Amino acid sequence: MTELTISELVRSLTREVPDFPEPGIQFKDLTPLLADRAGLAAVTAALAEAAAGADLIAGVDARGFLLGAAVATRMGTGVLAVRKGGKLPPPVHSEQYALEYGTATLEIPAEGIDLAGRSVFIVDDVLATGGTLAAAHRLLEHCGAHVPGAAVVLELSALDGRGVVAPLPVTSLHLI
Template sequence: MSSTGSVADVIASLTREVSDFPEPGIQFKDLTPVLADTHGFAVVTGALAEIAEGADLVAGIDARGFLLGGAVAHRLGIGVLAVRKGGKLPPPVHRRTYDLEYGTATLEIPAHGIDLTGRRVVIVDDVLATGGTVAAARDLLVTAGAKVPVAAVVLELSALGGRAKVAPLPVSSLHAV
């Protein structure tokens, strides 16, 4: 990394912390300033692209994963697949419902129109917390026939144990707290 600091330093310096959001007692890590900063966005997407090198396709998870995944795919000269929240895609879809810290959610990908069979698809997202979202995305992609070699995230909230939830899928995080 250049004299401007490591990738983790750039992320840490630009991340906004918000107390008691979305619930009392939660210290929310807001990556919006990282993505809005020219240098921060370039550093993050460059580092994620290094992790995704060799992929056939990048799968970005709704919603900040779309921004990151699109930029990473563009850097690598490959396509991007949007892993959508439930109900946003026309049928037929592959669907996974999973547990969140505060309830359940559903992710979907198209069941037709994109052949994922045998393709190396790297998952890109902003945060790995409890791992449910990344695990659901992995399951969707594998169901569709993809090979998922790694998930790449900007920030990992280590205390929440997300790595264990997605194991044996390797996770590469740019910054862990």
């Protein structure tokens, strides 16, 4: 038996859920991947390789928290949770971004963490339309961080999220 590539491993451990959260959507559930010891270890190693040299990992709400914490632990860095709006006590730094029907906000604490001049690498689960990742990038840079790149487990290439986040370099472990 041959060893799977990281892309093949992600594909084999991703569950497809038709018509969720609404008809016509093919939801990509990474829960089986995260629950698999070898899968989680391989994904963590690949994401950490992409983030090499960063001082801090920023995990995007919510599955990015799990991945970001695993990557930070492997790298010996800290992890910063980039939260959805309204989840943190004030004061916060925030960045609003467009959704298909409305807007959303990402936040990080405004006190207790100095990002000025730090190299902060973004980790998330999926790159779809790119709005969330682009907002996280802007938020971190507005706080003085240098963002050398981002990495995701899964990229839905037909939605062109990569074009939205350009010129930020993005590493994807598996493209669909």
